[in-house]
Each structure stands twice: as C-alpha cells, then as structure tokens.
Amino acid sequence: MAKLDEALREMAGDIPGIIAADIVGADGVSIATHSVDPKFNAEGAAAQFALAMKLLEKSAGMLQIGTVEDNLLSTAKTYIVSRLLGDGSYYLLVTVDRSDANLGNVRLMARQYADALWDAVPKRKM
Amino acid sequence: MATEEQKKERMRRLFNDIIFGYGKGLWDLFGEASQATAETIGEDILEDMERELGLEIHGENPQALLTEIERLIIDEYGMVKSARLEISDHEVDIFCEGCQLWNVTQQLKEAGVPPYHCVPMMMARAALHKRLGKKARLIGIKHDAEKRSCEIDIELV
Numbered sequence: 001m002a003k004l005d006e007a008l009r010e011m012a013g014d015i016p017g018i019i020a021a022d023i024v025g026a027d028g029v030s031i032a033t034h035s036v037d038p039k040f041n042a043e044g045a046a047a048q049f050a051l052a053m054k055l056l057e058k059s060a061g062m063l064q065i066g067t068v069e070d071n072l073l074s075t076a077k078t079y080i081v082s083r084l085l086g087d088g089s090y091y092l093l094v095t096v097d098r099s100d101a102n103l104g105n106v107r108l109m110a111r112q113y114a115d116a117l118w119d120a121v122p123k124r125k126m
Numbered sequence: 127m128a129t130e131e132q133k134k135e136r137m138r139r140l141f142n143d144i145i146f147g148y149g150k151g152l153w154d155l156f157g158e159a160s161q162a163t164a165e166t167i168g169e170d171i172l173e174d175m176e177r178e179l180g181l182e183i184h185g186e187n188p189q190a191l192l193t194e195i196e197r198l199i200i201d202e203y204g205m206v207k208s209a210r211l212e213i214s215d216h217e218v219d220i221f222c223e224g225c226q227l228w229n230v231t232q233q234l235k236e237a238g239v240p241p242y243h244c245v246p247m248m249m250a251r252a253a254l255h256k257r258l259g260k261k262a263r264l265i266g267i268k269h270d271a272e273k274r275s276c277e278i279d280i281e282l283v
Contacts, residue, residue: 028162029263031283043261047162054159089158 004032004120011113012036017100019078022046022093023085023117026054031090031121040095049082049093057088070110072103079103083110086118142230145243149230153239161242161264168252171245183253188213188260191253199246211250216282218254218262220246223275231276232269241267247278254282 004023012021012034020042023032028050035042053071060068070083079101083092092114096106128136152160175181181202183194192211199205207224225231231241241247242264254260261283268277 025263026158027263028159029261029283047165050159050162051156054156058155 001032001122004117004122005034007113007116007120008032008034011094011109011117014109014113015094015096015101015106017096017098017102019095019097020045020093021095023121024050024091024093026050026089026091030093042093042095045080045095046093049080049091053082053084053091057084070107072107074098079106081106081110083114085114085121090118090121092117138226139229142227142233145227146230146233149234149243150237150239153234153237153242161240164242164248164264165251165255167243168248168250169256171249172252172256183257186258188254188258191257192218192250195246195249195253199249205245209246211246213282217265218250218280218282220244220250220278220280221275222246222278223273225274225276228274228276232271235267235269240264241276241278244276244278247280251280 008021012018019037019040020035022030022042024030024046028047030043030046033042056071057068073080079096079098081094085092092110094106094110183191185191192213196209196211199209205226206222210221212219251262254262262280265281266279
C-alpha cells in the first residue's frame with residue numbers, strides 16, 4: 001500500500017487547493033487517503049460517490065453514450081472530481097477548494113496519475 | 127387463529143421477504159456499491175443498542191470487541207443460535223449458525239447477491255471502525271445448507 005500512498009501524495013502535491021484525495025473500491029471503502037482538511041468527511045464522500053459512480057455507469061450504459069471516464073460535482077465551496085481507474089473496480093476521488101483550485105488542472109492531474117494509481121492498487125481476492 | 131409461535135414465524139418470514147426485496151433492489155441499482163450502506167446501518171444498530179437498550183460495546187482490543195458482539199447477537203437479540211467472530215492479522219472471520227436471516231441470505235445467494243445485509247458483519251464493521259478506526263470490506267462467504275451456517279470473511283483495510 002506504500003506505493004499507492006506515495007502516488008496519491010505525489011498527485012495531491014500537484015493540485016493547489018486540494019482538500020482530500022482517495023482511492024475507493026466499488027464497495028465504497030477507501031483504501032488510501034490523503035487528507036489536508038480534517039474537517040472534510042472523506043470516508044463519507046467515498047461511500048456516497050461509490051453509489052453515484054455506479055448510477056452514472058448505469059445511466060451511460062442505458063443511454064449508450066460510451067463508458068464513464070470521470071464525473072464533476074461543483075458546489076459553492078468545492079469541486080469534486082471522481083475518475084474510474086483500471087477495470088472500474090476502483091475510482092479516484094479528488095476534492096478541492098474551488099477558490100484555490102483550477103478545475104482544468106484537477107482533471108488533468110486525475111487523468112495523468114490514473115494509470116500509476118491503478119498500477120499501485122492491490123488487486124482484490126474476490 | 128394462529129398460535130403465538132406461528133405468528134412469530136410468519137413475521138420472521140415476512141421480514142426476510144422485505145429484506146430480500148430491498149437488498150436485491152438496491153443491488154440491481156447500485157451493484158457492489160450497495161455495500162456502502164452496510165456500515166451506516168451497522169452504526170445505526172450500535173447507536174440504537176446504546177440509546178434504547180443501554181448496551182455498549184467497549185474496549186480497545188479488537189478481539190474483545192468482536193467477542194462482545196457475539197454475546198449481544200446471541201444472548202441479547204437471539205439473532206443467531208451460535209456465533210464466533212475471530213480476528214487475524216488482516217481478516218475477520220464470522221461464523222454463524224441458526225441465523226434469523228438464513229432464508230433471506232439463501233434467497234440473495236440464489237439471486238447472485240452477497241450478504242451485505244448480514245447483521246453480525248455490519249455490527250463488526252461499524253464497531254471496528256468507530257471504536258478502533260479500522261476499515262473493513264466483505265471478501266467472501268461460505269454456506270452450509272445442512273447446518274444452516276454461514277462463514278463470512280471480511281478484510282481489514
């Protein structure tokens with residue numbers, strides 16, 4: 001897991017305004033986290049976005065618009081970018097403070113680090 | 127008119143059917159992500175135990191926590207006839223016999239849905255996380271239909 005933690009930390013270092021970055025299983029369990037703001041409920045976000053990502057995948061399938069790559073949630077305070085990794089059994093969740101972050105940079109970094117993060121994910125038994 | 131025992135048995139079957147409907151429906155909608163609901167339900171069960179029944183799971187030793195859950199589900203709830211929750215380095219093995227949710231567990235298994243609603247598992251996950259900061263995820267289940275027993279493995283993350 002050290003390799004994954006390191007890759008996540010490196011990516012987070014390239015994103016100004018970062019609040020939290022997580023690698024989350026399709027079951028909603030975060031297996032690696034890099035949190036800058038302890039007030040942010042990163043574990044809650046991981047679980048909630050697992051449900052959201054599954055719905056988005058289903059919707060994209062029903063609409064036949066291709067596979068989901070990433071998703072953006074904009075709120076008054078944050079941008080939250082979630083990006084599927086590898087075979088879709090994990091996703092990357094990046095939360096940033098929108099007053100400090102550049103959305104283009106967040107999405108670019110998520111895309112650039114996706115393969116390295118996926119390579120570092122320990123593959124599950126089941 | 128039904129006897130009290132018959133009423134209890136019918137109610138138990140009714141609750142099993144309701145849980146199956148919700149469990150299967152949620153799985154059809156969210157797939158593996160349905161498991162994200164398990165910890166929240168587990169936390170609610172623990173809170174309810176503390177608030178309504180005055181039962182509390184104490185301790186900093188993971189095995190002691192799990193042993194207390196064993197006692198609660200057998201002696202205080204009658205949820206299962208026997209149970210054993212054991213922790214090793216990276217896993218928790220949950221072995222139960224005579225579970226009140228046996229029927230729904232079987233129905234879900236036949237429908238290809240893992241037992242993410244398993245009460246001892248939800249309680250163990252929530253207790254390990256809440257009390258000790260350890261996260262866990264379901265990795266497998268074995269059934270023995272003859273003994274009506276389940277062995278559920280969860281992995282500590």
